[in-house]
Amino acid sequence: MNNIFSKSRVEAFSDGIFAIIITLLVLEIKVPHISEHHSAQNLSYALSGLLPKFIGWLISFFTVAVIWVNHHRIFKQIKQIDQGIFWLNALLLLWTSFIPFPTAVLGDYPGNIASIVLYGAVMSLMALSFFLLRLYLIRKKGLLEESTDLMSFRTGTMYSLLFGPVAYLTGVGLGFIHPYFAFGIFLGIPLYFVFSQSRTSSSVNH
Amino acid sequence: MNNIFSKSRVEAFSDGIFAIIITLLVLEIKVPHISEHHSAQNLSYALSGLLPKFIGWLISFFTVAVIWVNHHRIFKQIKQIDQGIFWLNALLLLWTSFIPFPTAVLGDYPGNIASIVLYGAVMSLMALSFFLLRLYLIRKKGLLEESTDLMSFRTGTMYSLLFGPVAYLTGVGLGFIHPYFAFGIFLGIPLYFVFSQSRTSSSVNH
Amino acid sequence: MNNIFSKSRVEAFSDGIFAIIITLLVLEIKVPHISEHHSAQNLSYALSGLLPKFIGWLISFFTVAVIWVNHHRIFKQIKQIDQGIFWLNALLLLWTSFIPFPTAVLGDYPGNIASIVLYGAVMSLMALSFFLLRLYLIRKKGLLEESTDLMSFRTGTMYSLLFGPVAYLTGVGLGFIHPYFAFGIFLGIPLYFVFSQSRTSSSVNH
């Protein structure tokens, strides 16, 4: 009994962390300093110079939102949280809570391959934590809700490897050709989740 | 089943984000630096120079509080959260979590029309997300609580367009005449909500 | 029905804000910069120079903890949250969320009477919000739990005026004689609450 966690407290703790990360991301965008305080042209120009930061923020916002959705989806199928699930979840939270740093580095050095590698690596590790959590649940089926469709859970696990670490590392690889390819993949991964899920949802509700 | 979200977790996640944003706003107000550490006159003068920042903080605080109230009001009428509601809610959270940035820009450059345009644009997009969420719910009535008065929900939706994006863009337009007009509208919008609601509340409780 | 708030969401929103403020306070204490990186003497000396900041942080931490306790105590007696309670609670959250700023100013200028006036004024306004919330509840008894002892609620309301705004303004007044008197009162107010409550608790449990 001492080794079983209260599901609602683990969810509340995780939700708190996701909510804070998604909100902290905007703090990395600093107000620009211009000398002529009343020049609308200078301020507009300075703000437009922050475009890479806005894009980085947008990508990370949707990425964390998708992490939340995936987290929600997995935890809905979990009946009981043991030490293994707790610490694999903590690993996921570790990499997720780190996202503001590579996001800030990418915003400051958008054209630098080192910042693309860093961003892709952290995201791969975050996505890998999801895969490990799912793998653990497949091994310990007793922790899953009885209603869980094990077949589709296994398929989802394979997909989470493909559209997770594999996709992010592909983005890093393409970034060596041109940074824009990497940005496209990094933004494409969360968008893929958003739209693939909405489509399924619509077809179900028809 | 995989496409339905736990309402309590979505609410907790949203509440977390609202709570963090409303609290982060004050971090944009930095302690002033004065050379004579013990001069009360110098410190008072330096603090009074932060007045535009205090006003910006006050406006944003009440704006986020009103967003919370509107969010609470809509979600009380929602029975089930599907993918569509989730992502329109995420869009609302996206713009809301961005508020600290235009607030900080407005606090640093209160007389600059570019900062007024930025603030009004972000607020319009935030308010537009509310309108889109309501529009989606009108189209998918099955997601609303049975007790919902559809007639008044439709009226509320039209009002949310008028006292939301339309009002904010009007504020931006008047800001071209004088910044004070824009500030008046930006502060007036949340205050309108606070007092119009309190009045209704009083009349009901009589 | 549209004018009644979900008590659990208002509590969760308020708890989120209290938790964030109490945690943000430490961010105002910056790591000191010393040139000789390995000199333990220099670092110890630089850290000891942060003593006024540590004391300011400690005072504000216990103050927010006491605010939480008082908030918890009042809300336990509230049956239903109407618009009036919500906005008086928002007023309390407004001043509470502002606390990190006067705390930082006090930490930077501990001997400056202007920073003592600012701190005392913000705390008085915060404490006044508690008083107004209690006054509103006395006027609208129907919103209180049936089990509430109205006599002791009225006494508590008078005490909240005395040990709140009156005590803080007294602290400000004594600060004109010497800053230490103000610090003593500012720290004494939350400590009074901590120990007076613990004592009552002990006598009840005997």
Next chain:
Amino acid sequence: MNNIFSKSRVEAFSDGIFAIIITLLVLEIKVPHISEHHSAQNLSYALSGLLPKFIGWLISFFTVAVIWVNHHRIFKQIKQIDQGIFWLNALLLLWTSFIPFPTAVLGDYPGNIASIVLYGAVMSLMALSFFLLRLYLIRKKGLLEESTDLMSFRTGTMYSLLFGPVAYLTGVGLGFIHPYFAFGIFLGIPLYFVFSQSRTSSSVNH
């Protein structure tokens, strides 16, 4: 009745604080500034210079995660929260919310014994709060759940003194020989908890 706290609100408040602290830790890691924006070599070199900060962040992340686990474990056995438990819990939150500061100091001055003493002292005080909370519960058995095994609770209390304050102070002592010894102990303490618990969990589930 006025002296009994709602367990769910105290847990939510504590969870909020833990979630924020664990997330704020990453904010102490600042994006490095390099002059040649496109040099991958320069950026990689600058990032690798942040290694002590990454290690400090990692240690503090796992430490706060372990604090959460211990907090969860103790609170699962608590039936009723009185003033004593509340304020001993507040003491624990006080030291825990302070962790970002010694972590930042350790990250900036990893080789300076003063920063090791500061880190170890704060952690000892945090761990001591756990011990005091447990001691209080042993004295006031009536506040514990009936199902609590008092014998193992007493053993756990002694262990919490040994693997808490005693271990941290030992780490500080060894740090006078070489900083690496201190780092080893500081990282070893949370890792010990992670693995000792996982092992117990596995043996139970076999």
